[in-house]
Amino acid sequence: MLNVLKSREALLAASWLALIALAGSITPNFVSIQGLRDLMTDLSILVVLAVAQMIVILIRGIDLSVAANLAFTGMVVALLSVANPGLPTVVWPLVCIVVGAMVGMLNGALIAELQIPPIVVTLGTMSIWRGMIFVISGGSWVVQHQFPEGYLAVPRTQILGLTLFFWIGLTVAAGMWLVMTQTRFGRELYGMGGNPRAAQYAGVRVKHHEFWVYTITGALAGLSGWLWTSRYAMANTDVAAGFELQTVAACVIGGVAIAGGAGTVIGAVFGALFLGTLYNILPVIGVSQFWQQALSGAIILLAVYFNMISRKPPVRRILPLASPQGAGE
Amino acid sequence: MKLKTLLPLALAGAMVAGAAAADDVRIAMVPKSLGNAFFEAARDGGMEAAKEIGGVEIIFNAPAVVTAEGQIEVINALIAQRVDAIVVSSNDPDALVPISKKAMQRGIKVMSFDSAIAPDGRMLHLHPATAPGAAKSMLEMTVDAIGPEGEIAIVSETPQSTNQNEWIAEMEKLLATEEFSGLKLVQTAYGMGQSDKSYRETIALLRRYPDLKAIIAPSTVAISAAAKAVEDQGMVGKVYVTGLGLPSELAGYVHNGSVKSFAIWNPIDLGYAATYLAYDLIQNDGAKAGDTLDAGRMGSFTLDDKLETSLPQPFIYDATNVDEFAEIF
Secondary structure, three states: OHHHOOHHHHHHHHHHHHHHHHHHHHOHHHHOHHHHHHHHHHHHHHHHHHHHHHHHHHOOOOOOOHHHHHHHHHHHHHHHHHHOOOOOOOHHHHHHHHHHHHHHHHHHHHHHHOOOOHHHHHHHHHHHHHHHHHHHHOOOOEEHHHOOHHHHHHHHOEEOOEEHHHHHHHHHHHHHHHHHHHOHHHHHHHHHHHOHHHHHHOOOOHHHHHHHHHHHHHHHHHHHHHHHHHHHOEEOOOOOOOHHHHHHHHHHHOOOOOOOOOOOHHHHHHHHHHHHHHHHHHHHOOOOHHHHHHHHHHHHHHHHHHHHHHOOOOOOOOOOOOOHHHHOO | OHHHHHHHHHHHHHHHHOOOOOOOEEEEEEOOOOOOHHHHHHHHHHHHHHHHHOOEEEEEOOOOOOOHHHHHHHHHHHHHHOOOEEEEOOOOOOOOHHHHHHHHHOOOEEEEEOOOOOHHHOOOEEEOOOHHHHHHHHHHHHHHHHOOOEEEEEEEOOOOOHHHHHHHHHHHHHHOOHHHOOEEEEEEEEOOOOHHHHHHHHHHHHHHOOOEEEEEEOOHHHHHHHHHHHHHOOOEOOEEEEEEOOHHHHHHHHHHOOEOEEEEOOHHHHHHHHHHHHHHHHHHOOOOOOOEEEOHHHOEEEOOOOOEEEOOOOEEEEOOOHHHHHOOO
């Protein structure tokens, strides 16, 4: 498997392990079985969303509405689960994926069909869905004792000694890796990111792909809504406020080019693992809140810098550039 | 529009009209909005006081949504009805000043409770609790849960949260006194008003300080995240969470033992005391700084030089009463 990892991902993986070792040397029980299990559980949501964000950034887009989607879907499913406590737990992730996908489809339709810039569309939908949380909940919270037992048991569920959250994160990451490396759809996304016009001339259905990328991202954000509400036993208007920027940061750290066309799923995953671990470690090793924010910002900038100097060709393309006049487009 | 505001007014009037036959004093209570369980409990407190005093009618009305404009309309209608006093929890401290002044010019006594009107627009304001009172309650609950000695930590909102910082400063003062000298505050962490961050900070505290016995969270988001983290870590019974939160939000944690007791303003006491103070204003034809006003079972209240006073300490909720109040707010 290691030969799949290019040096960049390997470097990131090494720094991630070094980060954990550092925290372990200062606070030994951080690297206990329970400690690592908690860490993996905590990282899962960010991994899922970073992978979701990665495919959008890859095609020169951005989805700022992922956290609002998460919060909205989380509220929808929280209200539904309170109203129907008897339904089997497996219903809730399915509901979330469907609701999240519909939220994503709105983004996709506005971006692909109406050609509105993604940053504008998703800024708008971000506010819309935050507002809709208030509308559907009337501003009240769904809190721990209202959720059905089974709903809250999800984060504590373990399979083969690891939490269900870990397995969900792993499945999403592995599934996306397969799609991006092994399918025509995935390869064509790289082409679109490298040069959308050229990709279109080469026969890639750009609008179609764009629509489905935002839909997939929405579905994964919806799934995260289920993970989030079951983990923190809380649904309210402010859930995951600002989390969208963490997903973008995770991608950037993972070497996903913000201009599109370059980046790997494995990179985004390690970017998320690194950033999420950092957020877990800074309080454990006793860094004050004031420094935590500054430090994580500095590390993101550092990662971008490494990104720039380590990438020899500016953009990785699977399709050669078209003729000079085509490339100017 | 007028009809809309008058209709519930008439209903509210009709509801209490039968209770007291020859009312000679009419006190209107204007909360932030209708349909808010917190203020309905405050109204019940007001009714209790009215019954005790005798010959007092409570009129309870507010706009359907939380707006200053709606409150102005309601107050206008109350002026037309020539009530004797108006007790307001204001939606905007400044916007209500002109209408309150108009009411006072007509001889109506205007005071605010819970959320203040600017000093020009009211004769007194009743705070739900003092900062030293809240701080003392939180430390007393801590001692009640863990005994007089042990390591404690605080999970607050943001380093800039005014109320929280005031409470923490008061707690630090009290920790320096003989009464709480056994408690050792090891760290103040900040959950930034987010569930995930508060949760992570709590986990970090548990890892860093294996001897930690209590976590004080003076914030509604932080207290439930901290309780969830303690529960998930299997530390229930070893580490207690206390602080300020809502009964509906914390009922589940009180029952599973991660929270033994917590505090928040009691809306019934607040409405009760506010009604007494309004009655005092009517009887004494106003009030000035330094006046001591009677408030039945709540004792007496002395106005400071800003014509403000406050309930002594927040109300403590535990397994015996949390369910009853969880229904309310």
